[in-house]
Amino acid sequence: MSDENIENNLNESEINLDEEDEDDELITPQELLEKIEIAWINEKSAPDILEYQGELVDLMMGQIVHMEENLQSIPSNDLRKTVHKMELERIKYIIASYLRCRLQKLEDFTQYMIEEEKKRPLNKKRLSEAELKFAEDYHESIETHFHQLALQHLPPQQDDISKRIIRPNVMGHVFVKVLKPCGTIVNTKDEEVDLSENSIHLLPYQLIAELLNKGDICLI
Amino acid sequence: MxxxxxxxxxxxxxxxxxxxxxxxxxxxxxxxxxxxxxxxxxxxxxxxxxxxxxxxxxxxxPPNWMEKDLLEDLKEEEKRTANFVKMPDSNFMIVSKLIFAYAAEEVADIEEIKTIIKDIFDTRQAKLRTAMDGFFVEEKTTQFDGSTQVSFTNLTTFEIHSARPFLPYALDLVARLERVCQQQQSNLNETHNSSSHFSSSYY
CATH class of the missing domain: 3.40.5.50 (Ribosomal Protein L9; domain 1)
Incomplete structure (x- = not known):
């Protein structure tokens, strides 16, 4: 394959991506990466689990596979190979860290997460199928373990599962950066906070959860 | 992070x-x-x-802003103003650190620049500490007029994370103590009705 061909191949990913994403606005790989980075940082900073960005992750994984296939045809002493590989490693790290962070939250607040997820309407689900399955399996094994270890020796009325639920602190303070101006909100001390563009605030998570979900603000 | x-x-x-x-x-x-x-x-x-x-x-x-006079001006401005000054780069400290580590020989007056950047950083850290202090003092003297909200605008990511291990957690703790306090008061009010004890399920 000539050099030009390889370049065209590497470029092709952009076109593919646009086709896959018909119903949404067109997105370049660059924008996709930026969105994933934001999702990653938000997830790391938020006390509760956020909506799973499955579409972004799937698209990016597709990009990575595509790029890796193309790289195989490039000789290993080519600069492009090293550079692309380095970038792929960086992106993979972000995605892995994003997923790991979600799993950590599922492990920490298993029962709470499962119950909340059940309450959410179908279009507002936050966990992916695999994550929900993981949470349920994890919950089951922890319960079995507790039961075998101690709970079976307690009088049944002492074993109230609702007392064992661990909840994330949704009133925990987070640093917020405003991306689009969104008026003012009232904080816990009854003061008005002006959410002007690019301003940074420290607010309880619950107050800004809705704005975060809309993408008008991001966490830092 | x-x-x-x-x-x-x-x-x-x-x-x-x-x-x-x-x-x-x-x-x-x-x-x-x-x-x-x-x-x-x-x-x-x-x-x-x-x-x-x-x-x-x-x-x-080195980036344009990594220049002695420009940084001096920035340092003076940082000292003059009460709020945080916008830094030339949102990852100002990190970029500086990387350049000092990998490309020190490319920067003119590197020692001076290092000192100035350190000064700017120290000034901002001091402001940040005062701001943090304000967060708690304010709690006691609730009625304050004017904007009491501390502005974090223009802080770089690095600086926010330097406040991170302390500030949000301290605020969370204060909020938690307040909640427990309220709960206990309402419990006291209804002690005669029932022997309700507050749930320990709140983390």
Whole structure:
């Protein structure tokens, strides 16, 4: 394959991506990466689990596979190979860290997460199928373990599962950066906070959860 | 976030380099870079610049703001104003650190610049500490007129994370104690009705 061909191949990913994403606005790989980075940082900073960005992750994984296939045809002493590989490693790290962070939250607040997820309407689900399955399996094994270890020796009325639920602190303070101006909100001390563009605030998570979900603000 | 994760994030900033080799465009996922022409300055992400520099394939051009007079002005402005001054780069400290580590010989007056940057950082840290203090003092003297809300605007990511281990957690703790206090008071009010004890399920 000539050099030009390889370049065209590497470029092709952009076109593919646009086709896959018909119903949404067109997105370049660059924008996709930026969105994933934001999702990653938000997830790391938020006390509760956020909506799973499955579409972004799937698209990016597709990009990575595509790029890796193309790289195989490039000789290993080519600069492009090293550079692309380095970038792929960086992106993979972000995605892995994003997923790991979600799993950590599922492990920490298993029962709470499962119950909340059940309450959410179908279009507002936050966990992916695999994550929900993981949470349920994890919950089951922890319960079995507790039961075998101690709970079976307690009088049944002492074993109230609702007392064992661990909840994330949704009133925990987070640093917020405003991306689009969104008026003012009232904080816990009854003061008005002006959410002007690019301003940074420290607010309880619950107050800004809705704005975060809309993408008008991001966490830092 | 851990410091190395912050550095990871900072590494995606663009930086100027002068390559000593020729190469065509490279279509990265994060954007197209190149073409590389020996001797001609161009912009690439820092992570790549560090890699090429290590292989002695390029020289790094320090960013425009890394210049003695400009930083002096910035330092004075930072001292004059009460709020945080906007830094030339949202990852100011991280970019500086990386350049000092990898391309120290490319920066003119490096020792002075290091000192000035350290001064700016110290001034901002002091402001940040005062701001944090305000958060708690304010709690006691609730009625304050004017805007009591401390402004964090223009803080860089790095600085926010330096406040991170302490500030949000301290605020959370205060809020938690207040909640327990309220709960206990309402419990006291209804002690005669029932022997309700407050649930320990709140973390």
């Amino acid at each position: 851990e410091p190395d994760e912050l550095e990871f994030i900072g590494e995606k900033e663009m930086i100027g380099i002068i390559p000593n080799f020729n190469f065509d465009l490279i279509h990265l996922i994060s954007g197209t870079i190149g073409p590389f022409r020996a001797g001609l300055p161009m912009h690439i992400p820092i992570w790549l610049a560090m890699h090429l520099k290590r292989q002695q394939k390029c020289r790094i051009v």
